[in-house]
Amino acid sequence: MRRFEYKDSRSYKFWEIEVEGASFTARYGKVGTAGQTQNKRFATPEKAAAAATKKINEKVRKGYAEVGSSPATKPAAASDPSEDFSVRADRLQAAGDPWGQRIALTLAHAATKPRSPERRKLAKELKQLELDHAEHFFGAALHQLMQDDNFDKVARLTWAYGYVTRASVGVPNFGYDGPDAVAVLAALMSSPASEFLAELTIGLTDFEGGGLSAAHRAIAAGIVHPHLHTLFVGDFHAEQQEISWVSHGDVSGIYAKAPALRTLRLRGADIGLGELEHPTLARLEIESGGLPEASVASLAKAKLPELAHIEVWFGCEGYGGTTNIEALRPLFSTKTLPKLKHLGLQNSEMQDEIAIELAKSELLTQVESVDLSMGTMREPGAQAILDAAGRFRHLKSLNLSDNFIPSALTAQLRSALGSMLKLGRQESADVYNDEEYYYTTVSE
Template identity: 35%
Template sequence: MPRYEFTEGSSSKFWEITLEGTTLTKRWGRIGTDGQEKVEEFDSKAEAKKAYDSQVREKEGKGYTLAKGEDSDGGEATAESAVNPDLEAAILANPDDEKGYLAYAEWLKGEGDPRAELILLQHSALNAPAATRKKVAKLIEDHANELLGESLTEAISDESLKLEWHLGYIREARLGQVDYDSTTDIADLLAELLAHPSARFLSRLTLGMASFDGENDYDEALTVLAKAKPAPPLRSLFIGDFEFPDETEISWTQVGDLKPLYKVYPRLQELRVRGGEIGFGKIDLPELRSFTVETGGLGQGSVKDIVKAKWPKLESLEIWFGQENYGASGGVKDLKPLLDAEGVPALRKLGLRNAEFTDELCAALSKSKILAQIEALDLSMGTMSDAGADTLAQNAKAFAHLKTLDVTQNFLTKAGQKTVANVAKSVASGNQREPYDEESRYAAVGE
């Protein structure tokens, strides 16, 4: 029970308050005495919480402050108390089934939880006009304290947190510092979000800038993700949603160790990582459909980790290799398991981008087993010369089934672009770069 005290002149008083469910208990009197006690009952937990907050503000307005060593627990948050594990389990088992949410709404009504109304409103807004969506926004604003709490609401206000709600719960979240004046600790904010009942069914998570001050380091945020209990049913995770080089260079960013996440988030269907210093380890994500790594320097070990992964459902794979000056190592020989189509039976879209060995890739792909199952091939941002374009043209039959081929941002001349123009059904070849000489071709992104 938080204890507040007021000492001024001859006055020496205390005031205590606690909230349990729909019951508000207060005790007050002179310091050193037992004082008096009063119990109030409310029709719902939401009403009780509102009264709790109002009375605390009133006492603080009169000069009462928390006693030394005391900690205000903020009362019993309605959202935290209104939890039904069985109904949650039904939603987690089939998160796309609206019936689970509607059943939860019926139970929440009896708890006096504003989330019940939010679920029903958002359900009616799925195919409804803008007027209903405005009601949803107003309900969230009016009940921000119950649905989010003070600090998450403040993070939304300063735009370090952006949310999308679905049937009463947070479906998507993006966290990130806004600019160089930001003081938000992204790891702490993430920990608070993941612990909140409103994020129980969080499906999509994006991490923007972790820090504008010094290196942009995601280590602490990854630790929070790995230790989340209970872990949300993430399907999509994007680490490194920043503009480069405007906000920070790719190679100035340290992503950290991804290995602990695999067991915690086995439902992941989309994983995108941007930055440097990435630890992959043995990748085991059986539900993954899309994997993208954007970096200026991918080491040989990381390349091997990626191509050895077993992804039975992976449909899209995009790898940026980067420049040797920024840590890139390895080459075509390290891609052999992938080129031999090992472990990726569902792969249809392949991006081998930002490489310093694109001409060699052209030759290797023309003889690879993986090419036959690919529908879209992206060899952009690399070092392809007219020699690479000639290789593609000479093996045109092998590439003819491709729906799209992207060779933009390489080093093709006009003649080279013409050579490759008809290799696939649709070829993108514009925005080429010009080398100083034959030895100065480089991958588009390094630092």
């Protein structure tokens, strides 16, 4: 399964494709959701492969970028990766664990024809088994919450082999009257049914400005999730809540509870990263209108040996962000991010200082793409890039859009750096009482 993602200031989408024989399967949608699935058959395997290649090329032309292989939708077995779920079912049944029968029934049910008498019979057996052993399968708290008629509004769960493999938790709208979102998340993260949870998305837990700190504590208090590879905390948009009104607090408790985490995305304010170390994290995205100085320092000293993509929105001082380049400076000579290929240091009031430091840094020679967009870069930062243009020419992409670079410098930058440079729209300062004001793209 090859995975491609597209992201701009308004959307964040994925598209996956897998060719198998004379057919391909595509899955697509908003990152953090299960998305939709499309299957297509062809006359020959060669035609299927050619059609898949054509689709991939179309996506790349539209701006999608490949982010590596997607973990299989079928969860891997617990201890031995070569052990499939039928073997797991046999082993658990032999040990007298009802999970064995549950897995066996779900496998048998999936193998029968839709609407067949055999499928109805198996569904009835499975329902009775769940009633008989509900707490063993779900845990007492989750089982009780699942009985509420509004449970599916606050928790969207995808099941496979009796386990939750994908989950999205969050209140659906203002005035929602149903199970408490934090209680649902806490129950899910402590439930035996979440052992094979692979993707988790958390939206707003209320519309009263309560923030997401309780959600982080719920994850930290739950069981270890060895298969969790994608986590997005803060799935909301500006029409629901302002980005700087949703506080995260300390997020570091999640690191140990997701030892195989590959993608971590955080959106909101007051994000405390703590000691940022993780053995498998490959993609880190932090979207903030004001990132605290302590977290900037954590990023600068992060130990992430697998990290290939980082995107950070620093925000502005008025909403808790820092303009202290000293806190970020260790990043530019780091030796603890050996696989980093994409560097996004964006949405910052210190965009000039970031550009100046990057232009002379060791890190620049390592990465393949750089994004310094959405900030307040003016002449100093743009001139630093222009003066060091030769050090930037190896990049596949340099994004300087949505800054305040004067037109004379944009023309020189285009001439020096060519088509890999993305300048997009450049902003103009707001003038009040003869004073000029410069703002990041995202703040409140």
